Amino acid sequence: MNRFLRLLSYMRPYSAHVSASVLLMAVVGGLSAFRILLIKPIVDNVLSAAASPDKVLTFVIPHTTRTVNLQGIIPHHFHNAWTVVALALIGSAIVKSLCDYLGTLLANKAGFGMITDLRNDLYNSVLRRSTAFFQRHTTGTLISTLINDVERVQSAMSTVLSDFLQQIFTLIFMIGVVVLVGGKMAWILLLFVPVIVSSSRRIGRSVRRTTRRGQDKLAEIQNIMQETITGNGIVKAFGMERWEMARFRSAADRLKTANMRSIAVQSISSPLMDALGAVAIALLLLFGRDRIVHGNWTTGIFITFLASVIVLYDPVRKMPVYYNAFQQAMGASDDIFRFIDEKDEVVERKRATKLEGFRDSITFDHVSFGYTADGGVTKDVLHDISLNVKRGEVVALVGPSGAGKSTLVNLLPRFYDVTGGSILLDGHDLRNLTITSLRKQIGKVTQETVLFNDSVRNNIAYGQPDVPMERIEEAAKAALAHDFILRLPEGYDTVIGERGARLSGGERQRLAIARALLKNAPILILDEATSALDTQSEAAVQAALENLMQDRTVLVIAHRLSTVRRANRIAVMEHGRITELGTHEELLAKGGMYSHLYQLQFGDDNAAGFEGVA
Numbered sequence: 001m002n003r004f005l006r007l008l009s010y011m012r013p014y015s016a017h018v019s020a021s022v023l024l025m026a027v028v029g030g031l032s033a034f035r036i037l038l039i040k041p042i043v044d045n046v047l048s049a050a051a052s053p054d055k056v057l058t059f060v061i062p063h064t065t066r067t068v069n070l071q072g073i074i075p076h077h078f079h080n081a082w083t084v085v086a087l088a089l090i091g092s093a094i095v096k097s098l099c100d101y102l103g104t105l106l107a108n109k110a111g112f113g114m115i116t117d118l119r120n121d122l123y124n125s126v127l128r129r130s131t132a133f134f135q136r137h138t139t140g141t142l143i144s145t146l147i148n149d150v151e152r153v154q155s156a157m158s159t160v161l162s163d164f165l166q167q168i169f170t171l172i173f174m175i176g177v178v179v180l181v182g183g184k185m186a187w188i189l190l191l192f193v194p195v196i197v198s199s200s201r202r203i204g205r206s207v208r209r210t211t212r213r214g215q216d217k218l219a220e221i222q223n224i225m226q227e228t229i230t231g232n233g234i235v236k237a238f239g240m241e242r243w244e245m246a247r248f249r250s251a252a253d254r255l256k257t258a259n260m261r262s263i264a265v266q267s268i269s270s271p272l273m274d275a276l277g278a279v280a281i282a283l284l285l286l287f288g289r290d291r292i293v294h295g296n297w298t299t300g301i302f303i304t305f306l307a308s309v310i311v312l313y314d315p316v317r318k319m320p321v322y323y324n325a326f327q328q329a330m331g332a333s334d335d336i337f338r339f340i341d342e343k344d345e346v347v348e349r350k351r352a353t354k355l356e357g358f359r360d361s362i363t364f365d366h367v368s369f370g371y372t373a374d375g376g377v378t379k380d381v382l383h384d385i386s387l388n389v390k391r392g393e394v395v396a397l398v399g400p401s402g403a404g405k406s407t408l409v410n411l412l413p414r415f416y417d418v419t420g421g422s423i424l425l426d427g428h429d430l431r432n433l434t435i436t437s438l439r440k441q442i443g444k445v446t447q448e449t450v451l452f453n454d455s456v457r458n459n460i461a462y463g464q465p466d467v468p469m470e471r472i473e474e475a476a477k478a479a480l481a482h483d484f485i486l487r488l489p490e491g492y493d494t495v496i497g498e499r500g501a502r503l504s505g506g507e508r509q510r511l512a513i514a515r516a517l518l519k520n521a522p523i524l525i526l527d528e529a530t531s532a533l534d535t536q537s538e539a540a541v542q543a544a545l546e547n548l549m550q551d552r553t554v555l556v557i558a559h560r561l562s563t564v565r566r567a568n569r570i571a572v573m574e575h576g577r578i579t580e581l582g583t584h585e586e587l588l589a590k591g592g593m594y595s596h597l598y599q600l601q602f603g604d605d606n607a608a609g610f611e612g613v614a
């Protein structure tokens, strides 16, 4: 129920639309009932030669002798019964259609409006989640929730809402007509209410469960698609098309089964209501015939009553369908609200300080860190790391794979928070700073260059959309990218494909360097690419990096000898600890791990790369 209220709260900004729609739909319901009431004058007045023309009776108010005549509504001088009824019919049809149209439009406007807000909220919270969130949830699941689950709620809140409003008022007014016309006979219908309510509830619950399962299976399919489309090169290289197809096919089968289960449950409602309706009408025929025979009812009254029961039956039949749609929306909103509410690991303190710039040093003070796995178990990766990096210093991190180098540098922009000790920036604990002001000080160039399917210009100016073109070109020149950009078909306006697919590895890296140059952050995190580029590209990337590192404080995960040599200090990491720290010469002279790794890699050939050490 809480979830329902929460969904409803998204309707608040559209309450005027909803209220107007409710009013209009009430008119529609009222007029539907009115048209049923016209059956009696049609049968008893228009079609009866004996009837008096000036008393076009619609109904008698129960327990009184007062009657309601059409002449009360339609001007007196239309005496002919046909004219009176025809005017009432056409007039009510026009008003009803207008109200129906406007009411549907307004309800949909409210529904689509609230769903847009909900989707924006969800996307906003997903986008702001800390790094760990994206490792907990697969891309496919997140996209599936953003699209499919929101879609489910959308269908319940827009299309179904307008139908529901119309039908609920038809239901209310038709109940009025049935009671008004049928009197005691109407109570027979009450017998069916408990059966309808209890079966609908039971079916609704199953629908909710089966729909959730279907949505999960859809997410599973989306995951497979996402992985195999983005990783298509690897699928091809390993000849895994057939295997992936089989995996997809079995996931698709599971989705089909889940959907069929959901449909099987949902489809029970309609035939069940049909059967109940037939029983009700058969009973009414039996009792109605009796009344006509005893002269208590005219044929007109009986037909009106029967017609009102048949019309009443339509919303009754549809109510479980709406209830099912509502339950589906509730099921789908589970994941939506779960993602919106998920607690973040990295949170900004209430009165966090805004860092104005970087002046002095970065201090890792007895830092330890562990990744939290699914079961809440923490896997310790860094232990008691202490390191002080002075402004302008270049510190290279080297060590075997899995030693914790990437983990360490990821703590600096607070992608994760330390689990022990602290990291200080100019003496401020990172956790006391605003996240935006902290990240503004840090530029990052990683092995895996992240580029977007946008123009070269926008990729370089990412995060600074209003930066003038001259500055973009300046950054591109310093990153040695300007020349190759000009050679692209549309220069700076060339769209480079998903993840920069239309560029070479070296070009992608130089674009990423240009982006970091333009950001011009005083601290730089550099994760050198391990993949070898051809000599020319390599030289260009190295030269671009040289330019980028100028006058910055750099933490570089080094894979190349040239970088290690250029560094002011080298920190050797093993098993989550810094085991050696010093200059290249100092560490070589020490004859420890560094010198061992160095000998291993460069024993005979000092010009070779530093790959494999890390």
Ligand SMILES: Nc1ncnc2c1ncn2[C@@H]1O[C@H](COP(=O)(O)OP(=O)(O)OP(=O)(O)O)[C@@H](O)[C@H]1O
Binding pocket: 135, 371, 372, 379, 381, 399, 400, 401, 402, 403, 404, 405, 406, 407, 408, 614
């Ligand atoms: N998101 C994560 N969740 C759990 N464990 C992780 C996660 N990321 C890394 N690890 C583990 O943390 C340890 C350190 O990983 P890290 O990536 O920091 O090493 P690295 O020294 O950068 O290695 P490489 O040079 O191969 O990139 C590894 O044992 C790795 O399995």
